[in-house]
Amino acid sequence: MPVGPQGAHFQPEALRTFAEAAFRAVGVPASDAAITVDNLIEANLRGVDTHGVTRVLVPYLRRIQKGMMLPVTEVSVLRERPSTALLDGHNGIGQVIASRAMQLAIQKAGVTGSAWVSVCHSNHFGAAAYYAQMAVQHDMVAMIATNGPAAVAPWGGRQPILSTNPIAFAVPAGSEPPVILDMATTVVSRGRINLFAKQNLEIPWGWALDEEGRPTNNPHAALRGTLLPMAGYKGYGLSLIVDLLSGVLSGANYGMHFAGHLAEYDRPPHNVGSLFAAVSVDSFMDVDRFKERVDVALREIKESPRAPEIDRIYAPGEIEFETRQRRLQEGIPLPAEVISDFRSLATELGIAFPDASEDGSACS
Amino acid sequence: MPVGPQGAHFQPEALRTFAEAAFRAVGVPASDAAITVDNLIEANLRGVDTHGVTRVLVPYLRRIQKGMMLPVTEVSVLRERPSTALLDGHNGIGQVIASRAMQLAIQKAGVTGSAWVSVCHSNHFGAAAYYAQMAVQHDMVAMIATNGPAAVAPWGGRQPILSTNPIAFAVPAGSEPPVILDMATTVVSRGRINLFAKQNLEIPWGWALDEEGRPTNNPHAALRGTLLPMAGYKGYGLSLIVDLLSGVLSGANYGMHFAGHLAEYDRPPHNVGSLFAAVSVDSFMDVDRFKERVDVALREIKESPRAPEIDRIYAPGEIEFETRQRRLQEGIPLPAEVISDFRSLATELGIAFPDASEDGSACS
Numbered sequence: 001m002p003v004g005p006q007g008a009h010f011q012p013e014a015l016r017t018f019a020e021a022a023f024r025a026v027g028v029p030a031s032d033a034a035i036t037v038d039n040l041i042e043a044n045l046r047g048v049d050t051h052g053v054t055r056v057l058v059p060y061l062r063r064i065q066k067g068m069m070l071p072v073t074e075v076s077v078l079r080e081r082p083s084t085a086l087l088d089g090h091n092g093i094g095q096v097i098a099s100r101a102m103q104l105a106i107q108k109a110g111v112t113g114s115a116w117v118s119v120c121h122s123n124h125f126g127a128a129a130y131y132a133q134m135a136v137q138h139d140m141v142a143m144i145a146t147n148g149p150a151a152v153a154p155w156g157g158r159q160p161i162l163s164t165n166p167i168a169f170a171v172p173a174g175s176e177p178p179v180i181l182d183m184a185t186t187v188v189s190r191g192r193i194n195l196f197a198k199q200n201l202e203i204p205w206g207w208a209l210d211e212e213g214r215p216t217n218n219p220h221a222a223l224r225g226t227l228l229p230m231a232g233y234k235g236y237g238l239s240l241i242v243d244l245l246s247g248v249l250s251g252a253n254y255g256m257h258f259a260g261h262l263a264e265y266d267r268p269p270h271n272v273g274s275l276f277a278a279v280s281v282d283s284f285m286d287v288d289r290f291k292e293r294v295d296v297a298l299r300e301i302k303e304s305p306r307a308p309e310i311d312r313i314y315a316p317g318e319i320e321f322e323t324r325q326r327r328l329q330e331g332i333p334l335p336a337e338v339i340s341d342f343r344s345l346a347t348e349l350g351i352a353f354p355d356a357s358e359d360g361s362a363c364s
Numbered sequence: 365m366p367v368g369p370q371g372a373h374f375q376p377e378a379l380r381t382f383a384e385a386a387f388r389a390v391g392v393p394a395s396d397a398a399i400t401v402d403n404l405i406e407a408n409l410r411g412v413d414t415h416g417v418t419r420v421l422v423p424y425l426r427r428i429q430k431g432m433m434l435p436v437t438e439v440s441v442l443r444e445r446p447s448t449a450l451l452d453g454h455n456g457i458g459q460v461i462a463s464r465a466m467q468l469a470i471q472k473a474g475v476t477g478s479a480w481v482s483v484c485h486s487n488h489f490g491a492a493a494y495y496a497q498m499a500v501q502h503d504m505v506a507m508i509a510t511n512g513p514a515a516v517a518p519w520g521g522r523q524p525i526l527s528t529n530p531i532a533f534a535v536p537a538g539s540e541p542p543v544i545l546d547m548a549t550t551v552v553s554r555g556r557i558n559l560f561a562k563q564n565l566e567i568p569w570g571w572a573l574d575e576e577g578r579p580t581n582n583p584h585a586a587l588r589g590t591l592l593p594m595a596g597y598k599g600y601g602l603s604l605i606v607d608l609l610s611g612v613l614s615g616a617n618y619g620m621h622f623a624g625h626l627a628e629y630d631r632p633p634h635n636v637g638s639l640f641a642a643v644s645v646d647s648f649m650d651v652d653r654f655k656e657r658v659d660v661a662l663r664e665i666k667e668s669p670r671a672p673e674i675d676r677i678y679a680p681g682e683i684e685f686e687t688r689q690r691r692l693q694e695g696i697p698l699p700a701e702v703i704s705d706f707r708s709l710a711t712e713l714g715i716a717f718p719d720a721s722e723d724g725s726a727c728s
Contacts, residue, residue, distance in 0.1 A: 084477030113448030213671025231595035307577025
């Protein structure tokens with residue numbers, strides 16, 4: 001709940017209004033602004049602030065202002081078969097392209113049973129969990145993956161060639177929250193190491209390598225070096241698969257070929273590749289029976305004996321689900337420097353920035 | 365190359381003949397014996413002896429003899445749509461069921477672009493890499509997953525509820541070996557810990573928990589406890605997704621509901637669930653161009669600067685590919701106790717057991 005000195009909570013709807021206005025102010029059509037901001041606000045609500053307005057709103061706007069990402073998103077179909085499609089996002093907004101791709105996967109899976117839609121010339125699309133949940137709402141299983149600028153060396157290497165290459169899965173449940181696994185294939189994000197660097201704290205061994213490819217517990221050396229994949233060579237393998245399937249197969253960029261990171265506003269278009277797979281549950285089992293089985297499977301896990309000092313066993317996505325319930329009440333916390341950035345942005349764009357919610361619990 | 369005291373190398377074709385005869389002797393039709401043994405010999409050739417004749421031949425035969433797995437495999441289609449199918453393996457041999465399922469996925473992906481085939485009432489199917497390669501031979505990408513008897517506690521728990529739940533991906537390449545990632549979602553296998561226990565050596569921290577759910581470096585305590593998932597909560601999440609998609613969605617067993625492990629010969633049928641997804645490359649890109657792009661991506665990684673003391677950077681599946689080349693020449697190494705078991709088995713079944721290859725390099 002607390003956000004620290006000078007930070008404050010904001011009503012989700014107030015932040016939504018602000019962020020949509022910001023996108024419209026740089027030329028994004030209202031409906032696309034709504035899609036994009038919904039993805040960001042949902043990430044904030046789920047506690048994934050790295051993918052919320054907190055971190056990505058300003059980079060998105062700046063890249064549009066610099067002409068490196070287009071405000072108006074046109075999506076065209078390059079190849080299409082009954083259960084596949086390849087879409088070209090023409091350097092539009094990642095969220096708009098990804099939502100279109102997931103909708104098409106859901107529609108095709110509704111007809112044939114399963115579908116796999118890839119996109120090229122896309123951009124950072126926010127949290128994959130968002131698109132996964134679109135499938136869940138249609139009683140479908142989802143798998144989503146995307147690539148991006150390099151941050152991770154291959155196993156045994158020292159040059160960043162792979163991105164944090166996230167992969168996400170979603171499985172509908174009945175009365176339990178849907179199972180949503182949305183994970184980077186690294187041990188931690190660069191952002192996490194940044195937090196240690198700011199406080200000059202040592203990072204745990206196993207998070208990163210220095211420039212020479214040696215293990216390090218120095219966050220500054222880690223930031224000059226590379227992140228480590230999760231689970232050693234297994235995570236490297238999974239990360240490479242993500243890159244091959246989302247980047248190489250779609251015709252997008254891959255590996256070391258991205259011109260810059262999200263926050264490097266004037267680097268050329270990223271040409272991100274992503275994939276969106278959907279599988280309709282009722283192709284295999286009646287939906288009600290499936291949801292019942294998932295609920296039982298989850299409860300067997302959650303009610304199983306716990307290890308010492310563990311209060312509770314969670315299913316993937318459950319913490320985020322509960323954070324969402326809480327933040328709908330308490331509001332979305334923003335750190336002081338983000339509030340300050342947003343105030344300047346509002347002035348620059350000639351839009352309103354909302355007041356913080358009075359006591360952090362006044363969200364209507 | 366060396367197999368240690370009294371171990372020896374055998375020509376792959378000699379072991380194939382022996383193993384096929386063994387399956388036929390317990391009532392398996394010749395064509396199914398050939399499919400099953402091909403999967404086992406390929407695992408041995410690729411150096412994955414845990415999934416070769418070395419470890420699984422005897423359990424398979426015993427389970428058939430005890431009536432716990434059927435010698436004659438009938439596969440029926442329970443549900444079918446253009447890009448999905450649910451197959452019932454009726455407790456036949458896992459390899460025969462899995463091969464049928466992968467063939468159907470390949471056939472459907474050839475028609476619609478992508479496909480997802482699930483099976484229930486199956487058994488241990490050997491190495492998933494085998495089925496992944498079937499797809500590669502058709503210029504398709506594959507994703508395969510399966511569940512099995514519990515060995516891993518959920519994150520925060522101490523009761524084994526999840527299996528080592530492997531997931532495999534395959535991506536065709538051009539002149540590079542195909543990328544084959546076939547991994548258990550645990551840090552290591554039980555078999556690996558067994559090796560430490562036999563020699564009374566400490567295992568590294570992070571591999572397993574003891575019965576009380578506490579971290580342990582004692583292999584005996586680990587064997588009474590549970591394996592740890594790879595990558596902590598991320599591996600737990602991925603393992604659960606594998607179980608939900610291969611077990612719960614197919615109507616097969618899942619979680620803690622398996623009656624016993626592979627080597628517990630007289631435990632009831634396992635009712636394993638698995639999934640087989642195939643995606644045709646040419647739905648997204650001309651196959652030649654794709655293979656070229658994959659080759660370039662792999663070489664960029666393999667030729668990138670190495671970390672200290674690293675001789676070479678490998679792509680997933682490359683070590684196994686090279687082991688296969690070598691073992692085709694040198695033969696398949698079997699430890700002394702396995703040779704002894706196979707000799708007894710040959711006597712019992714009235715079949716011939718081959719001589720070891722003379723000098724380990726005489727395979728024709």
